[in-house]
Amino acid sequence: MLRAIKSLPFPSKPLPFSSQLALVAGLVALFVALPLAYIFLRALSANPEDWLRLLQTRLWRLMGNTLALAGAVTSGTLIIGVSMAWLTERTDLPGRRAWRWMLALPLAIPPYIGAILHLALLRPRGGVIPKFLEGLFGFPVPTPSPLGFWGAAFILTIFMFPYVYLLSGAAFRSQHAMLEEAARSLGRTAWQTFWQVTLPALRPGLLAGALLVTLDVLAEYGTVALLRYETFSSAIFAQLYGRYDRSAASILSGVLVSLALLVLWSEIKLQGQARFTQIEGNWRPVPLILLGRWKLPALVTVLLVIAISLLIPLLVLLAWTIQAVLDPQTLSQIFRAGPQGLAQSAWNSLWTSALAALFAVTLSLPVARLSVRYPSPYTHFLARLCQVGYAIPGVVIALSLILIINRLVPILSATPHLVVIAYVLRNMPQAVRASESAIGRLSASLEEASRTLGRTPLQTLFEITLPLILPGLLAGGALVFLTSLKELPATLLLRPAGFDTLAVRVWVWASDGYYIQAAPAALILLLVSAIPLSFLLHRTAMFQ
Amino acid sequence: MKTLEVQNLTKRFSSTTQPAVNQISFALEEGEILALVGPSGCGKTTTLRLIAGLERPDCGSILINGRLVASESRFIPPEKRGIGLVFQDHALFPHLTVFGNVAFGLRSRRNESRHKSAPNAVKAAVLDMLRLVGIDFLASRYPHALSGGERQRVALARALAPRPSLVLLDEPFSSLDADMRLTMREEVRKILKSMQATVVFVTHDQEEALFMGDRLAVFQRGQIEQIGTPDEVFHTPATRFVAKFMGDSDFLRGKISSNGIQTEIGLLLQPVSLPNSTLVEIAVRADDIDFEPDESGNAVIAARFFRGALNLYRLQLDSGQILHALKMHTYLVPVGTRVRARISAGHPLAVFEKSA
Numbered sequence: 001m002l003r004a005i006k007s008l009p010f011p012s013k014p015l016p017f018s019s020q021l022a023l024v025a026g027l028v029a030l031f032v033a034l035p036l037a038y039i040f041l042r043a044l045s046a047n048p049e050d051w052l053r054l055l056q057t058r059l060w061r062l063m064g065n066t067l068a069l070a071g072a073v074t075s076g077t078l079i080i081g082v083s084m085a086w087l088t089e090r091t092d093l094p095g096r097r098a099w100r101w102m103l104a105l106p107l108a109i110p111p112y113i114g115a116i117l118h119l120a121l122l123r124p125r126g127g128v129i130p131k132f133l134e135g136l137f138g139f140p141v142p143t144p145s146p147l148g149f150w151g152a153a154f155i156l157t158i159f160m161f162p163y164v165y166l167l168s169g170a171a172f173r174s175q176h177a178m179l180e181e182a183a184r185s186l187g188r189t190a191w192q193t194f195w196q197v198t199l200p201a202l203r204p205g206l207l208a209g210a211l212l213v214t215l216d217v218l219a220e221y222g223t224v225a226l227l228r229y230e231t232f233s234s235a236i237f238a239q240l241y242g243r244y245d246r247s248a249a250s251i252l253s254g255v256l257v258s259l260a261l262l263v264l265w266s267e268i269k270l271q272g273q274a275r276f277t278q279i280e281g282n283w284r285p286v287p288l289i290l291l292g293r294w295k296l297p298a299l300v301t302v303l304l305v306i307a308i309s310l311l312i313p314l315l316v317l318l319a320w321t322i323q324a325v326l327d328p329q330t331l332s333q334i335f336r337a338g339p340q341g342l343a344q345s346a347w348n349s350l351w352t353s354a355l356a357a358l359f360a361v362t363l364s365l366p367v368a369r370l371s372v373r374y375p376s377p378y379t380h381f382l383a384r385l386c387q388v389g390y391a392i393p394g395v396v397i398a399l400s401l402i403l404i405i406n407r408l409v410p411i412l413s414a415t416p417h418l419v420v421i422a423y424v425l426r427n428m429p430q431a432v433r434a435s436e437s438a439i440g441r442l443s444a445s446l447e448e449a450s451r452t453l454g455r456t457p458l459q460t461l462f463e464i465t466l467p468l469i470l471p472g473l474l475a476g477g478a479l480v481f482l483t484s485l486k487e488l489p490a491t492l493l494l495r496p497a498g499f500d501t502l503a504v505r506v507w508v509w510a511s512d513g514y515y516i517q518a519a520p521a522a523l524i525l526l527l528v529s530a531i532p533l534s535f536l537l538h539r540t541a542m543f544q
Numbered sequence: 545m546k547t548l549e550v551q552n553l554t555k556r557f558s559s560t561t562q563p564a565v566n567q568i569s570f571a572l573e574e575g576e577i578l579a580l581v582g583p584s585g586c587g588k589t590t591t592l593r594l595i596a597g598l599e600r601p602d603c604g605s606i607l608i609n610g611r612l613v614a615s616e617s618r619f620i621p622p623e624k625r626g627i628g629l630v631f632q633d634h635a636l637f638p639h640l641t642v643f644g645n646v647a648f649g650l651r652s653r654r655n656e657s658r659h660k661s662a663p664n665a666v667k668a669a670v671l672d673m674l675r676l677v678g679i680d681f682l683a684s685r686y687p688h689a690l691s692g693g694e695r696q697r698v699a700l701a702r703a704l705a706p707r708p709s710l711v712l713l714d715e716p717f718s719s720l721d722a723d724m725r726l727t728m729r730e731e732v733r734k735i736l737k738s739m740q741a742t743v744v745f746v747t748h749d750q751e752e753a754l755f756m757g758d759r760l761a762v763f764q765r766g767q768i769e770q771i772g773t774p775d776e777v778f779h780t781p782a783t784r785f786v787a788k789f790m791g792d793s794d795f796l797r798g799k800i801s802s803n804g805i806q807t808e809i810g811l812l813l814q815p816v817s818l819p820n821s822t823l824v825e826i827a828v829r830a831d832d833i834d835f836e837p838d839e840s841g842n843a844v845i846a847a848r849f850f851r852g853a854l855n856l857y858r859l860q861l862d863s864g865q866i867l868h869a870l871k872m873h874t875y876l877v878p879v880g881t882r883v884r885a886r887i888s889a890g891h892p893l894a895v896f897e898k899s900a
Contacts (some may be wrong), residue, residue, distance in 0.1 A: 050604075307555070445631045446637060448598050449637070450637075452597075452622045452625075452628065453652060456623055507732060
């Protein structure tokens with residue numbers, strides 16, 4: 001076996017370099033990087049007085065708020081994510097298969113819907129629970145408030161931990177039993193082995209997951225706005241929506257994106273190292289740890305997490321939806337025909353997200369192919385450039401597009417196309433990563449075989465490459481579709497008047513306090529999101 | 545006209561390292577099998593990929609059937625070269641059946657004129673090919689449901705089906721088990737010969753090269769050290785490297801004298817065109833050395849390796865020099881025995897001037 005590997009001189013050696021491919025990929029990267037470059041330009045060329053004013057007043061507080069929230073949520077998701085992954089992958093916890101699904105499904109719930117639910121249930125005056133308790137005891141009973149830092153941190157943690165859960169679960173699963181056996185044979189106890197071997201081997205996966213969470217927190221708008229905790233994202237949104245101060249918005253955006261780029265840069269550094277968790281030849285699973293008398297507490301913990309992050313939100317939404325449907329007045333309000341109707345919003349959500357998925361995957365192909373098949377500093381740089389979408393929060397994309405489009409192609413401004421472009425830009429990284437991994441798994445010799453059997457490069461693309469990487473591309477598309485469905489701030493800022501998506505519908509009802517009216521749209525959003533999500537989960541080893 | 549002509553071919557992958565293929569030239573007659581053999585990283589696979597059109601040469605030219613397919617100014621892409629390539633990993637298309645894989649090359653534009661009006665002709669040609677390699681009963685299987693040997697046969701059938709003027713095989717047996725390898729190579733050679741195919745075959749296994757090739761080209765560091773028939777390469781290696789690589793030679797030090805070569809284990813009576821007192825090395829294989837126990841001998845048995853029908857003895861001469869000798873499996877001498885070693889070859893041995 002070793003001999004066979006050694007005698008393979010260059011495993012994915014390229015066919016002669018294609019300059020057209022390089023050109024197309026370069027254009028795609030340029031398209032993705034343009035909004036970012038523009039924001040920096042605007043931020044740097046902003047009025048120095050505006051800079052001074054922001055530096056003296058709000059910038060440091062916003063920085064502190066944003067970093068505190070990102071830090072708290074990242075630590076929280078790490079603790080919950082890793083412990084849930086360990087319990088469902090490494091122990092004899094009863095019902096592991098079912099729990100695995102239920103722990104991953106909260107990814108279909110946008111955190112702002114979680115925030116809406118908590119507000120409706122727990123808000124200090126008028127929340128369902130405080131009212132009920134007051135009615136029961138005859139005096140106000142103190143309940144935890146969802147507002148402010150701790151509320152935001154809690155809600156973001158319980159809806160974002162599945163990122164860490166999935167990545168660490170996959171890492172736990174792919175880990176070789178021999179690693180731990182070797183550690184035990186070298187005189188380590190089970191506990192020492194966990195800390196000295198198991199966890200360090202998971203580190204790249206864990207950090208990658210944590211950094212994704214951090215980027216998501218930086219970009220989050222809906223939750224923090226609802227819970228009245230000011231971060232960069234919500235401050236920029238307010239500047240754009242209320243005051244229309246584009247100069248200040250540009251400055252804040254420039255700072256936020258710098259912050260995000262720093263995080264993204266470390267995440268990309270770690271991506272390369274995440275490899276050493278891969279499964280090798282004679283892999284066999286690590287034997288399960290018997291929980292013994294800890295079984296019950298472990299089960300209760302898992303159930304508690306599932307209840308808070310999935311079951312309660314789902315049940316509440318369901319109850320409200322039924323309530324809304326049973327009340328004729330609400331019913332007619334929700335299901336009225338025309339552009340404000342629920343069916344129209346659902347359709348708008350579907351087509352914009354699907355179109356964004358199609359574009360993102362198509363555009364990602366030349367970049368991914370170039371970087372996988374012709375590895376060089378230049379192609380590597382192009383692929384990394386396409387990752388910057390991760391670092392541009394929805395509000396910033398929106399700001400940048402408003403400014404660029406108004407100047408260059410005013411005909412596009414205030415059209416749904418702009419919304420689609422924003423989705424594509426924001427989700428390009430997922431598409432590029434999915435395409436890269438799909439093409440990377442395809443042996444270059446298959447394409448070469450097709451060439452030697454008389455096919456041109458284009459015929460090879462359609463007869464060999466595309467049919468074989470299609471599942472990988474669909475996964476990339478599903479991911480883009482899923483995140484586009486949930487995207488709130490960019491949609492709110494860029495949509496033409498009267499153009500509602502499900503996310504916008506939920507938001508508009510809920511921010512006016514009509515929680516029950518918002519429930520049907522939220523429930524539909526969840527169910528639609530669950531379809532691509534379960535497709536994605538089915539593809540991973542954890543769920544087979 | 546030669547089927548394949550390679551002239552001064554050079555390829556380098558980065559400007560800092562030495563070229564992967566360095567100024568090589570050779571030619572192939574129709575129906576000939578040429579084995580490119582050498583240690584890994586010697587440039588033999590790169591040469592094959594240059595001929596296939598999967599790499600672009602930096603210098604030199606390649607002609608297939610007299611047509612210039614690659615030079616500094618001209619590059620014909622692989623799909624227009626009319627070659628068949630069997631890949632090391634077989635590269636079977638996983639989404640096509642065995643039939644679909646073999647038919648793939650017959651359905652290309654290059655062959656369309658030949659088969660356009662007759663899809664039945666494609667079918668017949670595929671089934672003929674599958675019968676030839678002995679797997680016609682597997683036509684509807686997918687590659688993942690095949691054994692290693694079956695995959696090998698599909699890969700060969702796929703490459704041969706369009707009747708290419710030149711067949712290239714890149715270490716085709718390296719993914720097979722040892723015993724499977726022996727049967728497959730015999731069969732593949734028979735099939736290639738029955739089709740009178742012109743073949744370039746790459747391997748790192750010298751025994752395989754000796755078996756498969758009508759001629760051998762021994763590669764080292766991007767250059768051809770020697771090209772010739774298996775007999776020539778084995779019996780009269782042109783360089784010390786060839787002697788070492790083809791058949792595990794030991795190198796016995798010697799000095800030219802007026803009537804032969806003076807060595808530690810006696811005088812070798814062999815005329816050599818080198819001046820007297822030149823220091824030389826003689827390439828000796830285990831079958832060129834004999835010994836018998838002798839208290840006043842010149843060597844000690846250092847180790848014995850049981851090789852089935854034969855015993856391989858490792859002898860340490862008094863100078864420390866190591867030689868090997870083959871004996872029948874019944875001839876047993878314990879390790880440590882003092883013996884007298886001598887050259888027993890019935891043929892001239894390869895002699896190289898000792899480099900300083």
